[in-house]
Amino acid sequence: MTRIKTQYNRRSFLKVSAAAGGGMLIGFNWMMSCTRAEEKPAIAIPNEWFEINGYIKIGDTGMVTIYNPNPEIGQNVMTSMPMIVAEELDVPWDHVVVEQGMLDSDAFKNPQFAGGSLSIMLGWEPLRMAGAAGRRMLLEAAAKEWGVAVSDLSASQGIIKEVNGERSIGYGEIASKAVGIEIPEEVELKDPTTFTLIGTTQKNVVGKDIVTGKPLFGLDYQREGMKLAMIVQPPAFGMTPTGFNQEEIKGMNGVTDAFMIDTGIDSELFGNVSAFPKCIAIVGDTTWELMQAKKAVRAQWETVGALEDSRMHTERMEEVLRSGTPRDVRRDGDPEAAFARAAKVIERTYTSPFQAHNTMEPMNFFAHVTADGAELFGPTQTPNALRDLAALLLDMDKEKFSVGMTRMGGGFGRRLYTHFGLRAAAISKQAGVPVKLIYTREDDMANGVYRPAYASTYKAGLDENNNLIAFSVRGTGLPEGAIFPSRFPAGTVDNYLAENIMSETNISTGAWRAPRSHFTAGAEQSFLDEVAEAAGKDPIEFRLELFERAKNNPVGEEHDYDAERYAGVLKLVKEKAGWGTNTPGVFRGVAAYFCHNSYVAEVFDMVQEDGELKVQKVWCAVDCGIVINPDAAANMIQGGVVDGIGHAMYSQLTFENGVPQQQNFDRYQLIRHSQAPKEIEVFFVDSDVSPTGLGEPGLPPAAGAMASAMYKATGRRVYNIPFATDKPPLVG
Amino acid sequence: MAKFNLNINGTQREVDVDPSTPLLWVLRDHLNLVGAKYGCGIAQCGSCMVHLGDTATYSCMLPVSSVGNQKVTTIEGLSENGDHPVQQAWLEVDVPQCGYCQSGQIMAAAALLKQNPNPSDAEIEMAMNGNLCRCGTYVRIKEAIKKAAANS
Numbered sequence: 001m002t003r004i005k006t007q008y009n010r011r012s013f014l015k016v017s018a019a020a021g022g023g024m025l026i027g028f029n030w031m032m033s034c035t036r037a038e039e040k041p042a043i044a045i046p047n048e049w050f051e052i053n054g055y056i057k058i059g060d061t062g063m064v065t066i067y068n069p070n071p072e073i074g075q076n077v078m079t080s081m082p083m084i085v086a087e088e089l090d091v092p093w094d095h096v097v098v099e100q101g102m103l104d105s106d107a108f109k110n111p112q113f114a115g116g117s118l119s120i121m122l123g124w125e126p127l128r129m130a131g132a133a134g135r136r137m138l139l140e141a142a143a144k145e146w147g148v149a150v151s152d153l154s155a156s157q158g159i160i161k162e163v164n165g166e167r168s169i170g171y172g173e174i175a176s177k178a179v180g181i182e183i184p185e186e187v188e189l190k191d192p193t194t195f196t197l198i199g200t201t202q203k204n205v206v207g208k209d210i211v212t213g214k215p216l217f218g219l220d221y222q223r224e225g226m227k228l229a230m231i232v233q234p235p236a237f238g239m240t241p242t243g244f245n246q247e248e249i250k251g252m253n254g255v256t257d258a259f260m261i262d263t264g265i266d267s268e269l270f271g272n273v274s275a276f277p278k279c280i281a282i283v284g285d286t287t288w289e290l291m292q293a294k295k296a297v298r299a300q301w302e303t304v305g306a307l308e309d310s311r312m313h314t315e316r317m318e319e320v321l322r323s324g325t326p327r328d329v330r331r332d333g334d335p336e337a338a339f340a341r342a343a344k345v346i347e348r349t350y351t352s353p354f355q356a357h358n359t360m361e362p363m364n365f366f367a368h369v370t371a372d373g374a375e376l377f378g379p380t381q382t383p384n385a386l387r388d389l390a391a392l393l394l395d396m397d398k399e400k401f402s403v404g405m406t407r408m409g410g411g412f413g414r415r416l417y418t419h420f421g422l423r424a425a426a427i428s429k430q431a432g433v434p435v436k437l438i439y440t441r442e443d444d445m446a447n448g449v450y451r452p453a454y455a456s457t458y459k460a461g462l463d464e465n466n467n468l469i470a471f472s473v474r475g476t477g478l479p480e481g482a483i484f485p486s487r488f489p490a491g492t493v494d495n496y497l498a499e500n501i502m503s504e505t506n507i508s509t510g511a512w513r514a515p516r517s518h519f520t521a522g523a524e525q526s527f528l529d530e531v532a533e534a535a536g537k538d539p540i541e542f543r544l545e546l547f548e549r550a551k552n553n554p555v556g557e558e559h560d561y562d563a564e565r566y567a568g569v570l571k572l573v574k575e576k577a578g579w580g581t582n583t584p585g586v587f588r589g590v591a592a593y594f595c596h597n598s599y600v601a602e603v604f605d606m607v608q609e610d611g612e613l614k615v616q617k618v619w620c621a622v623d624c625g626i627v628i629n630p631d632a633a634a635n636m637i638q639g640g641v642v643d644g645i646g647h648a649m650y651s652q653l654t655f656e657n658g659v660p661q662q663q664n665f666d667r668y669q670l671i672r673h674s675q676a677p678k679e680i681e682v683f684f685v686d687s688d689v690s691p692t693g694l695g696e697p698g699l700p701p702a703a704g705a706m707a708s709a710m711y712k713a714t715g716r717r718v719y720n721i722p723f724a725t726d727k728p729p730l731v732g
Numbered sequence: 733m734a735k736f737n738l739n740i741n742g743t744q745r746e747v748d749v750d751p752s753t754p755l756l757w758v759l760r761d762h763l764n765l766v767g768a769k770y771g772c773g774i775a776q777c778g779s780c781m782v783h784l785g786d787t788a789t790y791s792c793m794l795p796v797s798s799v800g801n802q803k804v805t806t807i808e809g810l811s812e813n814g815d816h817p818v819q820q821a822w823l824e825v826d827v828p829q830c831g832y833c834q835s836g837q838i839m840a841a842a843a844l845l846k847q848n849p850n851p852s853d854a855e856i857e858m859a860m861n862g863n864l865c866r867c868g869t870y871v872r873i874k875e876a877i878k879k880a881a882a883n884s
Contacts (some may be wrong), residue, residue, distance in 0.1 A: 073830060074829035074867050075829070204826055206828075206831065207823050208823065210828045211807075212767070212814040213765075213767020213806065213807030217769075219766075219770060220766040228761075286749075286761045287757050287770075289750070359832075359866060360777065360779055360833050360864065360865070360866045360867075409769070410866050440773060441774075635872065636829070638872070639867045643868045664773075670866065671868070671870075673863070673873070674858070676868070676870035676871060678853070678874075680871050
């Protein structure tokens with residue numbers, strides 16, 4: 001067993017027990033709790049609930065409520081995070097109901113955000129601690145009740161027993177007494193080999209609500225007296241509104257108010273990103289009437305910045321790659337001299353256009369701002385950042401905010417940014433009513449915080465024996481390059497150079513699922529495929545040789561990966577896919593990548609069907625340490641593969657005079673059913689390492705495996721996303 | 733504004749709305765049926781799918797004035813207890829990630845199986861291509877449709 005500090009102090013104990021004193025949950029009424037009590041036939045509905053700590057509430061029948069602390073964007077933390085608590089609390093999973101927690105740093109000891117595939121990794125210890133602390137408090141309460149020592153008792157599956165006696169008591173029967181027990185400052189955690197819940201497949205706790213269309217999402221959120229609001233944004237990056245036909249709009253059917261808002265905040269806080277601080281807001285009764293009012297807006301726009309277009313973007317990146325000054329650099333050995341003496345030099349440039357997040361649920365948020373406080377409720381990956389920035393915008397004390405998270409119809413990084421929540425707050429304040437701001441798809445796609453456009457040039461030098469003696473990569477993007485100087489193959493090549501160079505743009509960009517890795521993995525892995533071919537080596541063996549070098553005699557002082565684990569996923573996928581067997585008509589590609597603390601290798605089998613290339617089967621090998629919920633984890637990896645294929649093959653956002661040329665799904669292509677692989681098998685490396693994330697790592701290798709399989713099928717390599725056209729980049 | 737008497741999930745519902753209002757917004761804003769989702773507004777993503785009679789229909793571009801007395805079924809009315817074979821298969825396969833598109837996917841799949849109880853892979857793909865899933869659950873959706881076909 002491991003002993004850890006619980007992070008609870010006297011203050012949190014007092015606060016929690018005060019709330020529990022009345023047998024009431026700190027709560028809210030909107031129906032967003034997921035596994036509802038009446039759907040738990042395994043156990044009776046309690047008459048009274050007792051708050052044990054911020055994560056756990058136990059009913060008098062033994063039913064347990066566990067709060068999911070983090071935003072749910074489809075990564076299924078609503079199931080997996082409570083599973084971790086339930087494991088250490090040691091209760092049967094079918095006695096557990098799950099509710100979404102509010103933003104509350106007193107109750108929740110893990111950071112409440114959804115980003116960087118970090119929820120499970122950063123939640124692992126705090127969640128186990130919360131469960132173990134609850135279990136300990138129940139044990140102490142029973143020990144006190146029976147006048148015995150805690151060491152005389154055992155607790156398992158919701159029941160406390162005397163080790164050498166007859167007595168036993170359910171958690172529900174002792175819960176009221178546990179409320180008075182001080183939260184321990186130190187607790188013992190289980191030995192992972194004794195886990196009974198973690199590592200077993202459990203269904204999504206919200207599954208039934210999803211398939212029956214229950215109101216779960218921000219767009220479904222309702223409140224009495226709530227108005228709806230929509231916005232009109234400038235048509236182009238580089239423009240801002242100066243006025244509009246306000247009186248005419250205010251006089252339209254169903255419109256109650258219309259005005260301009262300014263949500264520009266001078267702050268470096270994360271999440272403060274929007275190219276359009278000013279926009280026009282319309283408040284009214286129904287979505288359709290507001291959509292008509294939007295169409296009737298006649299605004300005056302002022303050009304305040306460059307009106308960029310895609311040709312300009314391409315030329316700028318080409319120029320920067322030629323002559324820009326690198327910012328992050330790693331240099332090992334003497335790459336220039338090594339390239340000069342190399343027998344073969346391969347140089348290739350890879351590009352990718354801007355891409356939008358396109359969550360299926362467009363941006364939206366509820367806000368109710370009064371002089372006394374502000375309530376913000378909706379789909380956000382960063383409730384904390386939203387609260388902090390809204391406090392600056394409204395000039396209001398943070399303590400006066402109540403921030404809640406609805407389920408999100410996708411995140412992918414878009415809802416890390418806060419502008420839609422800030423706009424809702426500004427509109428509610430100005431209109432003096434509770435409002436739900438709704439973006440149209442066009443509002444969403446045309447005012448994005450996009451995945452940057454990228455260009456990277458890779459170069460490899462082989463000696464006469466086909467050893468890789470020199471490697472360089474030079475990358476830029478709008479605005480940042482996608483290079484991670486100390487990632488693979490750093491550490492495996494004697495003469496190595498990696499350079500990252502900034503470029504300028506006024507298009508707003510930000511984190512998009514697996515930032516930078518989404519592009520770099522595809523470029524680097526398909527380049528290595530080409531280098532392996534030039535060296536006359538099998539692509540997996542070629543990589544494994546490099547990992548041997550990193551393990552036994554690494555180049556340079558450090559690198560950002562564990563070569564053993566990296567090689568491990570390649571070996572596992574090699575075995576599972578039966579790599580090395582050739583089936584006529586089947587074209588294979590492989591790629592592996594490490595990012596967000598997890599390792600993923602993928603093999604793609606591609607076939608020709610009705611004259612089209614299709615991915616018939618994908619094998620994935622994943623090392624993310626301990627797997628919490630295996631089938632749900634596989635779902636994340638499968639989704640990452642499909643998303644990775646889609647954004648490598650089909651998607652791009654181009655600009656003319658600052659105007660995004662794709663503003664809805666008629667022109668912006670997303671992957672569809674018929675373009676997805678027929679089958680995706682996922683294998684996890686058995687591991688006792690603490691768990692790491694899965695939301696992102698499945699995506700990056702897909703582009704590389706896809707490119708290599710396409711090459712095998714067509715004899716032609718692709719270098720420019722979207723591969724389906726592989727045109728010279730960004731000509732719009 | 734005009735009054736419309738609609739047959740929604742087997743119940744007559746009266747609404748007083750602008751005749752051009754798409755059925756989606758009548759359901760969501762006026763009848764508090766939010767299972768059909770807004771995704772694009774131009775019949776490209778399928779999040780808004782409902783059944784008009786037995787046919788899967790994009791409700792985001794269908795003016796309420798053209799619904800007439802056709803039966804409208806939404807995800808809320810697909811089954812009484814959430815146990816339509818397609819819904820059950822979705823739970824068995826644990827399809828959803830974010831879940832936003834899934835009510836539209838389920839309505840499209842249920843309409844497909846009503847017309848073609850044992851569809852081939854190609855027929856599933858053709859029928860479902862109008863429904864986007866940004867999370868990429870396509871492989872599981874196909875598996876669930878096959879499971880529903882086998883179970884019913």
